Amino acid sequence: MNVLVLGSGGREHALTWALAKSSHIGELYVAPGNGGTAAIAKNVPLDILDAEAIIGFSRDNDIELVVVGPEAPLVEGVAEKVRHAGFAVFGPDAQGAQLEGSKSFSKEFMLAHDLPTARYKKCTSEQEAMAYLDEVGAPIVVKADGLAAGKGVIVADCLEDAQEAVRDCFAGDFGEAGSIVVIEEMLEGPECSMLAYLAGGKALCMPCAQDHKRAYDGDRGPNTGGMGVYSPVPCVTPELEARMQGIMQKAAAATAEDFEAAYTGVLYGGFMLTPEGPKLLEFNARFGDPETQVVMPRMKSDAVEVFKAVAENRMGDIDLQWSDKCAVCVVLASEGYPGSYEKGKVILGIEEAEALEGVTVFHAGTAFNADEELVTNGGRVLNVVALADTFEDARELAYEACDKINFEGKQLRRDIALRALKG
Template identity: 45%
Template sequence: QNEEEAVAAVHEMIDELKFGKSSARIVIEEFLTGPEVSVLSFTDGKTLVPMISSMDHKRALDGDKGLNTGGMGTVSPNPCYTEDIAKECMEKIFLPTMNAMNSEGRTFEGCLYFGLMITPKGPKVIEYNCRFGDPETQVVLPMLDADLYEIFEAIYNHQLDKVDIKWHKGSCACVVMASGGYPESYPKGIKMNGFDEKGQVEGCFVYHAGTKLDEKGDFLTNGGRVIGVTAKGNDLQAALDKAYEGVSKISFEGAHYRKDIGQRALKALG
């Protein structure tokens, strides 16, 4: 957040080798500010179709405090990603990325992930991934109003431009329930309660991430981010209400989750 923190971080990485040999050399980048947006996209190397946008919540604790995690929850669509910004991203980021890879003989076909930040100077790329993102996918795919297999087949056959990809109206929300201690050390093998026999709860779809099924048919924790409780609604508040209702039905010792997933998005909606 400031020069003092930056200098301390450099000393930790270079002098104290905090990350071993991998931090013997560092790259200093521009400090960017603004809301983050995740945009996954389908591409066959000729056509690129962005999916519906989403908003991740990386910090472990409410109010965007605590340590960074793999993601404590998501909502879709992201209200910070306006039509004008989407158009700018397509013209200045998405298509140039696809064309640049083609020009280098590194054509990419599949799911291309754009991690963006909407800065005062416009959208900037924070990261790329060549896969679906977690937990963004949990709220993006339920909004898809098309056959995912047909999209994959079209990508394989380089005919993505012939597929009509539509999205459902409304919103989708995902709340991650994590093990006590995550993202640092945490126990495993704790019995979970509240599921039906398929590991679901009524009114929601539960993505199992760090669970396992024992010989008795009980679900046990087996990771840091244990489950993602996901629900759709006619609007964002309705989706959040359903997701948190699902969370309230599930319990296991040490479980923790953020109580403010989607609040930034609701504020942006006004």
């Protein structure tokens, strides 16, 4: 089976890696891909927002399955256009993608279906938002309504910070994403995520993962797209996991009630484990990044079989099997991330890192220069993943691998998954 993956990050490398292991795979293409996907698939220079180009390429290359990685093409309706052209597509239509594309849409969906979440208010003007802040005070969470590349959520400990966040949103700091603002009650507790395959109003849940969003050790510094992640999550008891799965099943059934087309793909549930139980912080309409990088290595089932069955609404044909091993992923970032950073730094040592048993390195922001050297090409550069029987061993292995990889300005956290050791 010929398969096309859309995207260029660490998530897409992890998905491509999983698909490449399938006994059903024929030609495997990634658009546009990165330095890592080039080693296991054919990178193709397609614009992932151009549905007609994707359809044309798929026809010319006998593609039988298109896997959409990032959120932007989903929100733009690329999945449905490619699906309507006759191809099996793993990824929801634009209506389903609004669960991520609009935070107010998502919150309204949660409330309409009695899914536990924080109290909130949707504000369409700065004046309205400021008045609500005066009413509720801080701490509070301010969110740009639309897609803001992971940067549109501000946790404000004081009223002044919340007011500044509102001004930034309506001043255009997040583009069109900030033209509507959602102000939300701040929940307390550890965060974790649960991904689920969705089709036909049914969910098949994956193991939980917990990422580290802050830039520096000790959960200090600015929020990032994720500096590391691990799976499973020891603090998630079987009872908590069952409650989270119930919430995801309820959300899946709600998609079948509300949406014109079947939601076929992945739904990401971002949870806060509050004293009252798990509550939803957000939905994403695709695999998480970097959560995918620890969930895919633990999936023992054939990825092509699973993704094709989801795309064709055949959930009954899926038999999900998971490894009991612990997975730890450490992100190697460019100096300055999540602020400004330089590209083009030569990367060395990946082969030595992957020579360690249990280690896989997924590329997030890499490319080849004119001399065919692998170089940095983004803020988050590499995802170093280790699988082992215990978190202690997985952490040790991951950091041993990280120390074998070098590029100028390499930045990483040294405390990834430490909390997993505490249970």
